[in-house]
Amino acid sequence: MNFDNSQLKLHSSVDHSQHALCEIIADRIAASPHRRITFSEYMDMALYHPKHGYYSTKAVNLGQQGDFFTSVHLGGEFGELLMVQFLQMWEIMGRPVPFSLVEMGAGQGFLALDILKSIQQNSDFFKALNYIIVEKSSALRQEQQQRLQEFPVSWCDLEEIPSNSIVGCFFSNELVDAFPVHQFILKDEQLQEIYVTTSTDGEENKVSASSSRPTPSFVEVSGEPSTIQLTQYLDLVGINALSAYPDGFRSEINLAALHWLGIVANRLQRGYVLTIDYGYSASRYYNPRRSQGTLQCYYQHQRHNNPYINVGRQDITTHVDFTALERWGQSCGIDKVGFTQQGLFLMALGLGERLAMLSYTEQPTFQLLRRRDSLHQLLDPLGLGGFGVLVQNKGLTKTETIQPLKGLIVPDQT
Numbered sequence: 044m045n046f047d048n049s050q051l052k053l054h055s056s057v058d059h060s061q062h063a064l065c066e067i068i069a070d071r072i073a074a075s076p077h078r079r080i081t082f083s084e085y086m087d088m089a090l091y092h093p094k095h096g097y098y099s100t101k102a103v104n105l106g107q108q109g110d111f112f113t114s115v116h117l118g119g120e121f122g123e124l125l126m127v128q129f130l131q132m133w134e135i136m137g138r139p140v141p142f143s144l145v146e147m148g149a150g151q152g153f154l155a156l157d158i159l160k161s162i163q164q165n166s167d168f169f170k171a172l173n174y175i176i177v178e179k180s181s182a183l184r185q186e187q188q189q190r191l192q193e194f195p196v197s198w199c200d201l202e203e204i205p206s207n208s209i210v211g212c213f214f215s216n217e218l219v220d221a222f223p224v225h226q227f228i229l230k231d232e233q234l235q236e237i238y239v240t241t242s243t244d245g246e247e248n249k250v251s252a253s254s255s256r257p258t259p260s261f262v263e264v265s266g267e268p269s270t271i272q273l274t275q276y277l278d279l280v281g282i283n284a285l286s287a288y289p290d291g292f293r294s295e296i297n298l299a300a301l302h303w304l305g306i307v308a309n310r311l312q313r314g315y316v317l318t319i320d321y322g323y324s325a326s327r328y329y330n331p332r333r334s335q336g337t338l339q340c341y342y343q344h345q346r347h348n349n350p351y352i353n354v355g356r357q358d359i360t361t362h363v364d365f366t367a368l369e370r371w372g373q374s375c376g377i378d379k380v381g382f383t384q385q386g387l388f389l390m391a392l393g394l395g396e397r398l399a400m401l402s403y404t405e406q407p408t409f410q411l412l413r414r415r416d417s418l419h420q421l422l423d424p425l426g427l428g429g430f431g432v433l434v435q436n437k438g439l440t441k442t443e444t445i446q447p448l449k450g451l452i453v454p455d456q457t
């Protein structure tokens with residue numbers, strides 16, 4: 044791929060930790076067959092290396108002033124409205140005790156805080172609640188533990204949850220877009236995988252401030268797919284007419300999302316899976332016109348598409364293929380309840396009423412105007428409001444299944 048970042052100021056100087064991370068990646072490449080690793084392995088180390096990865100260090104910079112922000116950073120409403128949906132799920136299921144909410148990828152813990160404060164207002168629900176956080180980054184886990192110390196929350200890895208044990212809801216906001224992905228490119232109608240190797244071009248290698256050795260830098264090479272699962276994935280989502288695609292078409296495949304969903308389905312005994320993220324159906328995701336995929340990097344408010352700079356200092360993300368989650372979920376025993384857009388979902392849960400209340404105020408203050416602006420951002424169909432919301436379920440009775448979830452009810456247009 045040609046990374047044209049000439050308009051952007053994207054290079055930070057290389058610090059000790061970044062230099063160390065590049066050396067670790069280069070060592071992994073040197074030890075690998077053909078001296079190359081899959082893009083997915085590269086992305087996993089850049090984001091989640093336990094010591095130097097983006098999400099593992101203090102470099103992780105989320106929020107309005109950070110590299111990027113999510114719905115969670117726009118105030119408490121997002122969590123409060125999600126709580127309305129969780130409360131109804133609990134009621135539909137006959138108020139089980141305990142009712143587990145398993146938040147996966149909880150960032151700084153703000154969403155958990157908003158949800159827990161809101162549930163606290165309903166003492167029956169609060170007493171029934173078992174709140175679990177699954178968080179890969181130990182730095183963020185520590186921040187969550189500090190922020191949530193007043194609340195009965197427990198932390199664990201997804202794999203540690205016993206099979207068939209959770210009665211409640213697994214949920215996530217912008218988790219799946221943060222999973223490492225495989226990248227592919229089409230050459231003569233054949234699928235080739237994109238690998239990462241070290242650059243031998245001296246120009247590319249910068250000398251780190253803390254080491255006399257040049258910091259390794261990375262380039263792409265393509266080759267035979269590392270696993271048959273890449274073509275199996277495309278079959279799953281119905282993308283098999285590769286002749287319809289232009290030569291050089293490239294995109295991503297999120298095998299980690301299928302692996303994750305398989306574990307979630309296995310751990311859920313009875314209840315729901317709620318996934319909020321930006322993304323599309325497979326037919327839009329793999330539209331021949333979207334010929335360069337969806338990978339984006341975020342570094343100090345700037346968005347660009349070069350994952351080989353600012354290694355360990357920038358977020359790398361891709362859109363979510365919701366068709367894959369639906370179809371893979373089905374094969375793992377979780378059924379689609381519905382799919383909607385975040386804007387519609389939040390409106391159905393009461394965001395419209397909140398906006399109307401703010402509009403009745405005669406003398407709007409600066410804070411009030413800001414709050415109104417935040418709510419509009421949650422709804423904006425070209426921004427957060429256009430995110431996908433997928434709900435799946437497992438193990439519910441027929442009577443429970445047919446009860447419409449509030450967030451999925453489409454307002455009457457007449």
Ligand SMILES: C[S@@+](CC[C@H](N)C(=O)[O-])C[C@H]1O[C@@H](n2cnc3c(N)ncnc32)[C@H](O)[C@@H]1O
Pocket residue numbers: 098105113114115116147148149150151154177178179180183215216217218221222
């Ligand atoms: C883009 S951030 C979103 C954070 C938060 N949900 C929000 O909306 O602000 C992604 C989060 O998922 C976590 N994460 C990524 N992969 C994970 C995994 N396999 N298991 C648990 N957490 C993971 C990251 O450490 C981070 O907390």
